Amino acid sequence: MPVPTIDHTLDEILNLAASHFKVPREKLTPDDDFFKTLGIDSLQALDLLTRLEHHFRIELPDYELQGVSDFRTLANRIQARL
Amino acid sequence: MKEFKGQTLSWQIVNGAVELALHRNPCNEIGSLTLDELEKFAAALPGLANDSHALIIHSTLAAGFSAGADLRELFQRGRAMEKQAALRGVRDFLERIHAVMNTIDGIPLTTIAAVHGVTFGGGFELALVCDIIIADRMARFCFPELRLGLIPGFGGIPRLKRDLGNAVVRDLLLTGRSFNVTKAQQIGLVSQIAAEGEALRVARATANQVAKFDRKTAAAAKEFVKTIPYDELKREIDIFCDLYARPAVEEGLRKFVENETAQPYLP
Numbered sequence: 001m002p003v004p005t006i007d008h009t010l011d012e013i014l015n016l017a018a019s020h021f022k023v024p025r026e027k028l029t030p031d032d033d034f035f036k037t038l039g040i041d042s043l044q045a046l047d048l049l050t051r052l053e054h055h056f057r058i059e060l061p062d063y064e065l066q067g068v069s070d071f072r073t074l075a076n077r078i079q080a081r082l
Numbered sequence: 083m084k085e086f087k088g089q090t091l092s093w094q095i096v097n098g099a100v101e102l103a104l105h106r107n108p109c110n111e112i113g114s115l116t117l118d119e120l121e122k123f124a125a126a127l128p129g130l131a132n133d134s135h136a137l138i139i140h141s142t143l144a145a146g147f148s149a150g151a152d153l154r155e156l157f158q159r160g161r162a163m164e165k166q167a168a169l170r171g172v173r174d175f176l177e178r179i180h181a182v183m184n185t186i187d188g189i190p191l192t193t194i195a196a197v198h199g200v201t202f203g204g205g206f207e208l209a210l211v212c213d214i215i216i217a218d219r220m221a222r223f224c225f226p227e228l229r230l231g232l233i234p235g236f237g238g239i240p241r242l243k244r245d246l247g248n249a250v251v252r253d254l255l256l257t258g259r260s261f262n263v264t265k266a267q268q269i270g271l272v273s274q275i276a277a278e279g280e281a282l283r284v285a286r287a288t289a290n291q292v293a294k295f296d297r298k299t300a301a302a303a304k305e306f307v308k309t310i311p312y313d314e315l316k317r318e319i320d321i322f323c324d325l326y327a328r329p330a331v332e333e334g335l336r337k338f339v340e341n342e343t344a345q346p347y348l349p
Contacts, residue, residue, distance in 0.1 A: 043109070043145055043200060050220050050262050061259040 003082050009056075010075040016055055017048065017071070030072040052078060083126045084133070090116040093123060099136040099289040100127070100191070109145040112204045112236075113152030117179055124185040131191050135297060136289035139186075139212060140196040140282050147195070147221070150203025151235070157335040165327070172326050176235050176319045179204075183237045187211040187310050190301035192292040196276075196285035197221045202260070207236035210245070213304060216288065217263045217272045218281040224260035230334035235322040240314035246270055 004012075010030055018025040021038045028037060035045065046062070052074075053060055058081040068074055085094045090106035102123060104110040112120075127137075141147045160168045186193060195209035198218030206223050209215050225242075227234050233255070242251045250269045254261070266272040276284040292300065325331060 046200065046222055046260065047220060049260075050222050053262050054219070054264070059261070059265055061257065061261075063257065063259055 003079075006075060006079050009079050009082070010071060012055065013052065013071055013075050013078070016051060020048070020051060028071065030075070031070050033069045034071055034074070035069055056082060058082065083122070084130065086119075086122065086126070088119040088122070091119050091123065093126070093130070095130065095134055097286070097290065098134050098293050099138055099286065100130045100134045102137065102139045104139070104141040104148060105143060107143065108149075109143060109200055110141055110148035110205060111152040111154075112148065112150065112179070112208075113155040114175070116152070117175065117182070120182045121178065124182045127185060127189055131189055134191060135293045135300075137186070137189065137191045137193040137212075138196055138282070138285045138289055139193070139208065140285065141198070144199070146199025146205070147197040147201040148205025148208060149200050150205045150207075150226075153230070153335055154339050157332070157339045160332050160335065169323060169327055173319065173323050176322060179236050180315055180319065183207070183211045184310055184312075184315070187241075187308075190297075190304065192289070192300055192304065194285045194288055196281040198279070198281050202226060203234060203238075204236045207234055207238040207241065210238060210241040213308065214274070214288065215266075215272045216274045216276055216281050216285045217266060218276050219263055219278050221263050221266070221272075221281075222260050223254075223262075223266055223271070224258065225255055226258050226260075228256065228258045230338065231328065231331040232325050232334075233318065233322055235318065237315050237318065239318055240311040243314070244309070244311055 014028045015025060017023070017034065017038060018028055021040065023038055034040070040048065049060065049062060049065065056078055058078065060078060060081055064077050068077060086092055091102060091104050093100060093102045106116055159171055163171065193212040194214045194216060195212035196216050197209050198221050201209055201221055202224045203226055206225060225234050225238060233239065239251065239255065246269055263272055263275050267275055274284060
């Protein structure tokens with residue numbers, strides 16, 4: 001199966017986040033701070049990480065997310081595991 | 083005591099299985115009060131075992147099974163007391179929780195941890211005393227203690243070594259990373275994965291299956307395949323206390339307790 005493009009990965013992340021945390025998709029942009037935009041804490045961020053791992057069928061160690069708070073960087077980290 | 087409703091946990095017998103429910107907000111942090119009630123449970127367990135065939139441990143809180151030791155209490159204990167007194171208090175706490183864990187580990191019932199969400203540190207260690215771990219699809223496991231300058235102190239390393247290959251144990255311990263149920267099942271930690279919100283139901287179905295077998299045979303089979311690593315457990319307490327005495331640990335705990343960023347759970 002071909003590796004999806006980074007834009008496609010980013011789009012899927014935004015769709016998943018909007019759907020799960022019940023935020024209108026059009027309000028999310030790639031450079032948003034997802035903690036602020038989604039209104040989530042660290043436990044909910046772990047929940048998001050688990051959902052993304054299941055969705056993309058990857059394992060993403062959480063130390064790779066240290067300091068990551070925007071969707072674009074998150075998409076880059078995920079893309080590196082696809 | 084056949085039934086108990088405490089501030090941090092409750093138990094009752096449901097369809098022949100003891101169900102221990104954890105319910106201390108925000109995520110079943112294990113501090114002095116939880117330990118007191120766990121000791122009550124451990125004291126009652128041999129009597130409960132006479133009227134049941136299985137034990138299920140689960141959490142009623144949405145956040146998860148348990149975030150582990152109450153680090154705020156551990157930090158406050160260190161600040162409020164003279165150093166040696168604080169250290170004696172920590173050793174006493176560890177010896178008491180080990181006694182509880184060892185009782186659950188060796189009880190001649192089939193024991194099942196039904197976990198979901200955050201299953202970290204001491205919470206992970208509580209799950210590890212059970213014979214079977216059934217995990218919700220959204221469960222996440224972690225030993226984060228090294229970021230505080232400590233090792234797991236509730237028996238986690240000896241029990242993880244008992245159940246898994248040492249290379250996997252080193253990865254989980256030395257990186258302090260969290261991992262999901264897919265990984266947990268791959269490495270042999272989780273035996274069954276349940277859909278979101280279904281771990282307790284699956285655990286009850288498993289307990290019903292267990293009930294079909296002769297109790298004495300099941301207990302003999304358990305005793306044969308599951309030894310308790312007493313010597314390593316004692317050594318773990320010694321290492322934990324040696325590490326706890328260092329100033330770096332107080333600093334690590336202070337950083338965690340005072341951290342107001344959104345990411346304190348990320349290593």
